[in-house]
Amino acid sequence: MARGRGDQEESRQLSRDMVALRGLSVVYHQKNATVEALREVTFSVGRGQTAALIGPSGCGKTTLLYVLAGLIPATPGEALVNNGPASAIRRQTALILQDYGLLPWKTVWQNTILGLEIRRMPKEQIAERGERILRELGLWEYRQHFPAQLSGGQRQRVGIARSLALYPDLLLMDEPFSSLDALTRENLQDTLLGIWQRDRVTILLVTHSIEEAVFLGQKIVVLSPRPGRVVAVLENPGMGQIGFRKDPAFHQLSNELRGLLGQGAWTGPGLPQTDLKGKEV
Ligand SMILES: Nc1ncnc2c1ncn2[C@@H]1O[C@H](COP(=O)(O)OP(=O)(O)OP(=O)(O)O)[C@@H](O)[C@H]1O
């Protein structure tokens, strides 16, 4: 059957997106209760783009990353990564969790090259790639240290180093900098921005911080309280500009986002109101 204009439009759109969610809903089934985490979430992230996902606690942000990492099935709805169904065996997807899962009994070096060893990469290549990544992230001097001997910021860097060593094309990050002080946090945001500007890896970053969302997201997806629905998708064309943190556009968008996240954003028509625990009222 001949493909209609709509189909062609759709496939052209598909090929540009690294991440595409369509009508994604997730319900957790427990013994005596069901928890609706996400409801009909639709948005996309273009190849090489960055997107920040922001919303109140418990609205399903981590759940959404798990779906994209293939750890939770996308039903009902659709979750595509690089035009295929999200899958846990997709090697180019890296999921960076809040605690990084560093192995405490292994050194910085051993933690960094773990994934490369699991994939049985030749020793010389491991040595070359591991050194390059650790130098890039300012960790080379710490390669013999164990995680307990590092600061919080350094530990986060090891987690990022370990993921980057695998040359992902999609980085899913779950509040990666949330436990850090403001300066360390900005420093790591700059590092991540630099890596993105060089490699153009697609990044979907979950954050609670308005400034972080505006600094790192070319697109900012705002979710409602549970069940998480898309309240707004903001475009952020100034992201990545030198000195963006001091730019009026940065503050304007931060304020807009603050307004959206404050009261009222999810009490509009068509969206059920929720109480503080996320229960529908
Ligand atoms: N395995 C599970 N079984 C049942 N309910 C779950 C499970 N995992 C998460 N939930 C519930 O689903 C909802 C969404 O959880 P999720 O962790 O995705 O939220 P979040 O937006 O990441 O929250 P936070 O900002 O606090 O990290 C929450 O109400 C949570 O209690």
Ligand SMILES: [Mg+2]
């Ligand atoms: Mg979470």
